[in-house]
Amino acid sequence: MAARFKMKRKGVGQLLRSEMIRADLVRRAENIKAAAVAISPVGGAGDPHAGQYKGSWEVSSTRRGGRRRDRAVASVRNPAYYARWVEYGTERVPAHHVLLRAASSGGD
Numbered sequence: 001m002a003a004r005f006k007m008k009r010k011g012v013g014q015l016l017r018s019e020m021i022r023a024d025l026v027r028r029a030e031n032i033k034a035a036a037v038a039i040s041p042v043g044g045a046g047d048p049h050a051g052q053y054k055g056s057w058e059v060s061s062t063r064r065g066g067r068r069r070d071r072a073v074a075s076v077r078n079p080a081y082y083a084r085w086v087e088y089g090t091e092r093v094p095a096h097h098v099l100l101r102a103a104s105s106g107g108d
Helices: 009-016 019-039 083-088 098-104
Strands: 058-065 071-077
């Protein structure tokens, strides 16, 4: 006889908010952060912020995230005020796509 499975929305919601899922997402986010730190540009001798971008990476997580606040999430961000310019570039500076390249590794 074949096994039967009946999905319950409440159970799926509990799984998506579980500490087990949050912990795995944090592990993956930490791996992405490590990859981002490894490929972050540091700047030359004349750079007044040398190493600040590389040292600013951080990971945060919550069990109530997502659009409906119904699942665990983890995020990697760089709060340096010029991080978006490093990521996307400007008219004079080419884009480095640090977070994009780090996230492409998938956190594994």
